[in-house]
Amino acid sequence: MDGMLLAKAIVLGASAIGAGVAMIAGLGPGIGQGIAAAYGAQAVGRQPDASDKITQTMLLGQAVAETTGIYSLVVALILLFANPLIRLLS
Amino acid sequence: MEFDIKTAFYLGNIPITETVVNTWIIMAVMIAFAVAAGRKFSNAAPDDDLGTFGLLTEIVVDGLNKMIASTMGEKAATFGPYIGTLFSFLLLANLSGLIGFRPPTADLNTTLAFASISFVLIQGTALRSKGIVGYFKGFFEPLWFLFPLNVVGELATPISLSFRLFGNILGGMIIMSLLYQVVPILIPAPLHIYFDIFSGVLQAFIFTMLTMVFISSAG
Numbered sequence: 001m002d003g004m005l006l007a008k009a010i011v012l013g014a015s016a017i018g019a020g021v022a023m024i025a026g027l028g029p030g031i032g033q034g035i036a037a038a039y040g041a042q043a044v045g046r047q048p049d050a051s052d053k054i055t056q057t058m059l060l061g062q063a064v065a066e067t068t069g070i071y072s073l074v075v076a077l078i079l080l081f082a083n084p085l086i087r088l089l090s
Numbered sequence: 091m092e093f094d095i096k097t098a099f100y101l102g103n104i105p106i107t108e109t110v111v112n113t114w115i116i117m118a119v120m121i122a123f124a125v126a127a128g129r130k131f132s133n134a135a136p137d138d139d140l141g142t143f144g145l146l147t148e149i150v151v152d153g154l155n156k157m158i159a160s161t162m163g164e165k166a167a168t169f170g171p172y173i174g175t176l177f178s179f180l181l182l183a184n185l186s187g188l189i190g191f192r193p194p195t196a197d198l199n200t201t202l203a204f205a206s207i208s209f210v211l212i213q214g215t216a217l218r219s220k221g222i223v224g225y226f227k228g229f230f231e232p233l234w235f236l237f238p239l240n241v242v243g244e245l246a247t248p249i250s251l252s253f254r255l256f257g258n259i260l261g262g263m264i265i266m267s268l269l270y271q272v273v274p275i276l277i278p279a280p281l282h283i284y285f286d287i288f289s290g291v292l293q294a295f296i297f298t299m300l301t302m303v304f305i306s307s308a309g
Binding site for chain 2: 008039056060061064066067071073074077081
């Protein structure tokens with residue numbers, strides 16, 4: 001019984017660390033979206049008339065760039081709230 | 091702390107979740123709006139005074155039509171009604187968190203269902219415009235051994251579409267409820283502007299926009 005508890009504690013602790021490590025992936029989309037926003041601002045500065053179209057394109061590109069970050073968020077959420085590893089123990 | 095989707099009640103043996111009930115409520119609101127607006131416009135003569143409600147409907151429908159026409163071109167007439175409905179539903183669903191509902195889009199079942207519809211529309215448009223031979227030939231381009239990569243690329247579309255919406259809305263919901271546990275008053279209120287209003291409107295817009303872009307580029 002004690003061994004089981006220890007195993008569960010290890011799995012839970014490792015899952016929490018894993019969730020934290022997974023969210024490091026947030027770096028990439030952050031940098032990418034920042035670059036997109038920078039060029040968007042530059043483009044609006046050059047052509048203020050086309051700002052609607054530029055904003056729309058920028059947001060669309062940022063949404064696609066965000067995908068990897070969202071995947072890491074989903075992985076972290078699964079590890080925290082719907083942990084599949086803990087079920088393997090029992 | 092639980093973010094599980096609660097079961098509202100059982101219909102025979104089938105569990106009806108909170109998501110489904112909230113979807114029904116949003117559907118009821120949309121149907122009521124559509125019926126009221128339809129009745130108003132079908133009885134109206136061209137120079138009638140439409141009143142506030144009529145003019146508001148006109149602004150909404152006109153805005154949606156313009157947005158769809160500028161992205162889809164000549165396909166706007168075919169897909170316009172679906173895209174407009176999709177945007178209105180997602181908008182209401184994302185904003186429903188503001189009045190205390192659990193947003194239906196914070197459930198992967200909802201977003202995956204919508205992404206599947208988009209996937210079928212994309213593939214159907216491609217099949218119709220290229221023909222059966224051209225459609226399957228498209229998978230072997232530019233080189234034949236890239237076939238598995240092309241298939242995975244097509245299948246990734248609905249998955250990334252659904253996870254993007256789901257992750258954004260659920261992430262916002264979780265951050266807000268964590269914040270409510272730390273500081274229950276004053277501080278969380280302005281953050282609803284970002285997590286519910288800004289993020290909700292943006293994600294509804296992006297989902298419909300990407301669907302439109304994928305459909306237009308398919309055929």
